[in-house]
Amino acid sequence: MENIVNKIRGFNRFYTRIIGVVNNHILESRYSLSEVRVMYEIYHNPKITARQIKEIIQVDEGYLSRLIKKLVTLNIVNKIKSQDDHRISYLKLTENGEKIFLNLNQRSSDAISEIIQHLNKGEQEELILLYKKIEILLTKKGNQNAD
Amino acid sequence: MENIVNKIRGFNRFYTRIIGVVNNHILESRYSLSEVRVMYEIYHNPKITARQIKEIIQVDEGYLSRLIKKLVTLNIVNKIKSQDDHRISYLKLTENGEKIFLNLNQRSSDAISEIIQHLNKGEQEELILLYKKIEILLTKKGNQNAD
DNA sequence: AATAAATACTTGCCTATAGCAAGTATTTAT
DNA sequence: ATAAATACTTGCTATAGGCAAGTATTTATT
Numbered sequence: 001m002e003n004i005v006n007k008i009r010g011f012n013r014f015y016t017r018i019i020g021v022v023n024n025h026i027l028e029s030r031y032s033l034s035e036v037r038v039m040y041e042i043y044h045n046p047k048i049t050a051r052q053i054k055e056i057i058q059v060d061e062g063y064l065s066r067l068i069k070k071l072v073t074l075n076i077v078n079k080i081k082s083q084d085d086h087r088i089s090y091l092k093l094t095e096n097g098e099k100i101f102l103n104l105n106q107r108s109s110d111a112i113s114e115i116i117q118h119l120n121k122g123e124q125e126e127l128i129l130l131y132k133k134i135e136i137l138l139t140k141k142g143n144q145n146a147d
Numbered sequence: 148m149e150n151i152v153n154k155i156r157g158f159n160r161f162y163t164r165i166i167g168v169v170n171n172h173i174l175e176s177r178y179s180l181s182e183v184r185v186m187y188e189i190y191h192n193p194k195i196t197a198r199q200i201k202e203i204i205q206v207d208e209g210y211l212s213r214l215i216k217k218l219v220t221l222n223i224v225n226k227i228k229s230q231d232d233h234r235i236s237y238l239k240l241t242e243n244g245e246k247i248f249l250n251l252n253q254r255s256s257d258a259i260s261e262i263i264q265h266l267n268k269g270e271q272e273e274l275i276l277l278y279k280k281i282e283i284l285l286t287k288k289g290n291q292n293a294d
Numbered sequence: 295a296a297t298a299a300a301t302a303c304t305t306g307c308c309t310a311t312a313g314c315a316a317g318t319a320t321t322t323a324t
Numbered sequence: 325a326t327a328a329a330t331a332c333t334t335g336c337t338a339t340a341g342g343c344a345a346g347t348a349t350t351t352a353t354t
Binding site: 049050051061062064065066069085086087088089 | 330331332333334335
C-alpha cells in the first residue's frame with residue numbers, strides 16, 4: 001500500500017509539471033489563472049451567477065466579487081441583473097471577452113497538442129483510454145468488498 | 148485531434164481537483180506549498196544548495212532566499228557554509244524540520260490512501276500501471292514516423 | 295598579478311493574490 | 325411584521341511572489 005501511494009505521489013509530481021507547462025501561457029498573459037477559470041465557467045455556462053462560480057471553483061467570494069468587477073471594467077464580462085431576484089446578476093462574456101477567452105483557450109489546446117504531437121494516432125487514443133480508466137477508478141464509489 | 152486535446156483538458160481539470168484535495172492539508176497547515184516543496188527537496192537531497200532548488204522547482208531566487216531564511220529562523224533548516232566555495236551553503240533539515248516535514252508528508256500519503264482505499268488490490272495495481280503508461284507516453288521523445 | 299566576467303546569494307521595493315469579517319440589499323420563512 | 329437566509333460587496337489585512345540592484349566570492353582573461 002505504501003509503495004502504491006508513493007508511486008501515485010511520484011505521478012502527481014510529474015503531472016503537476018505537465019499542468020504547469022500547459023498553464024504557462026496563461027501566466028505569461030495579462031490574466032491570472034483564477035481570472036481565466038472564471039472566464040471558462042462563464043463561457044461554458046452563460047448566465048451563470050457569481051455564487052455558482054464560487055461553488056465550482058472554490059474561491060473566496062470577496063475575492064471573486066472583485067475579480068468579476070475587474071473583468072467588467074476590462075469589458076470582458078457583462079453583469080445582467082435578474083428580473084426575478086435583484087440580488088443576483090447573470091454573467092456573460094462580452095464579444096471582446098469571448099475573443100480573449102477563445103484565444104487563451106486555443107493556446108491551452110496548442111500547448112497540449114505540442115505535448116502529444118509526436119505520438120501517433122494509436123498512441124493518442126491509448127492515452128485517452130488510460131486517462132478515462134484513471135478517472136473511472138478515482139471516482140469509483142467505495143464498496144464493502146474493497147480490500 | 149481537437150477531440151483528443153479536449154479530452155485531455157477535461158482530464159487535466161479533473162486531476163487538478165485531485166491534486167488540490169491532496170494538497171489541501173498543506174494549505175491548512177502553517178506552511179505554504181512552496182515551503183513544503185523546499186523541505187521536500189532538502190529532505191530528499193541533503194546538502195542541496197539554494198541554486199539547485201531554484202532550478203528544480205522553478206522559483207524566483209529572491210523569494211527562495213527569503214523563504215529559506217524563514218525556514219532557518221523557524222529551526223527547520225540549517226545552512227552549512229561550504230568550505231570550498233564561500234558563496235554556497237548546503238542545506239539540511241534540522242531534527243525538528245525533519246519531524247515537521249515527515250508529518251506533512253505522512254498526511255499527503257494519507258490523503259492519497261483515502262482516495263484509493265475503496266479500490267481492491269487489483270484495481271490499485273491497475274491504477275499504477277495506467278499512471279506508468281501515461282508517464283511513458285508523455286515523456287516519449289518524438290520520432291519521424293509520428294502522425 | 296590585475297581586471298573582467300560569472301556565479302551564488304541577498305535585499306529593497308513593489309504588486310498581485312487571496313482570505314476573513316462586517317456590511318448592504320433583497321428574498322424567503324415564520 | 326419580523327427574523328433568517330441568500331447573494332453579493334467592501335474594508336482590511338497578510339502572504340506570495342516578481343524584478344532589479346547589490347554584495348561577496350570564485351573563475352576566466354589578458
